[in-house]
Amino acid sequence: MTTTSSYKRVAAGAATAEFLNDFTIRRDAAYLIHYGVPIDEVAARLTRHQRYVRNWGMVSFWIWFYAAIAIADGCNLLIQWSGMFLIRGEINPLKLWGGVICLALGVSLFYGTALTLVWAWRRACAGIPHVDARSKWRIYHDKDRGMKGIVDEDPADALRKLLVWSITIILGSAYCYMIAAGSFTGIWYVLREAGLIR
Amino acid sequence: MSDTPEIVNQIESSLLQGALTGFLAGATSVTEMGILAVADLHRQRRIQEVVAKIAAEQGLELQDK
Numbered sequence A: 001m002t003t004t005s006s007y008k009r010v011a012a013g014a015a016t017a018e019f020l021n022d023f024t025i026r027r028d029a030a031y032l033i034h035y036g037v038p039i040d041e042v043a044a045r046l047t048r049h050q051r052y053v054r055n056w057g058m059v060s061f062w063i064w065f066y067a068a069i070a071i072a073d074g075c076n077l078l079i080q081w082s083g084m085f086l087i088r089g090e091i092n093p094l095k096l097w098g099g100v101i102c103l104a105l106g107v108s109l110f111y112g113t114a115l116t117l118v119w120a121w122r123r124a125c126a127g128i129p130h131v132d133a134r135s136k137w138r139i140y141h142d143k144d145r146g147m148k149g150i151v152d153e154d155p156a157d158a159l160r161k162l163l164v165w166s167i168t169i170i171l172g173s174a175y176c177y178m179i180a181a182g183s184f185t186g187i188w189y190v191l192r193e194a195g196l197i198r
Numbered sequence B: 001m002s003d004t005p006e007i008v009n010q011i012e013s014s015l016l017q018g019a020l021t022g023f024l025a026g027a028t029s030v031t032e033m034g035i036l037a038v039a040d041l042h043r044q045r046r047i048q049e050v051v052a053k054i055a056a057e058q059g060l061e062l063q064d065k
Helices: A003-034 A039-088 A093-124 A136-141 A157-193 B006-025 B030-058
Strands: none
Touching (some): A039 A093, A039 B006, A039 B030, B006 B030
């Protein structure tokens, strides 16, 4: 990878992100205006929201790998512990508490970073009474107070949705794969100890 | 700060955001941070464009621009 191509990579990534973002911008602007945010505040609120999500999203992207590792190790240890308890009646406190602590760390890392993204949207919606206490994703699919008919449609929106769903599924599978690998390590350990596999 | 043109504030905030994004994303040079700053400026102006379009459709008055 030469230095020149790293600029190209950054430019291509930024351009793709802005292309995908266009739908979000139209949707969020329409939503905030529709539900009564003062028109002069909307652009400032959305800019702030986008920046907040961008920065915390990047932090979360990395933290979620560590969270996935912690959850995988926690599952591994807890499956080992419960398997050995069931087949041998063994109580190994190291495995039990190690597993509990790993799982708690992983889940709280994940939850805490996901919460920052939810808070970002709530801050953007501050002052809209029925939005304050609800999540962004539920709002969009709410039949009565949802988005239908208030967003400007664009022919490229289908492509944007396809790309965003692909990225989400690929990233989600990466995190889930790590957790599944940890769980299966534990399951295989128990099966080996039970003499069911070699 | 009221006599500062709006575009200056926008460029300033986008440069800062580009530097922060670049830092978080592991940018290795000022050029990469600059590309990210331009992307942020584009997003900022696109948001204003979208808001202005909806405001015009609904007959609402925007204070600036």
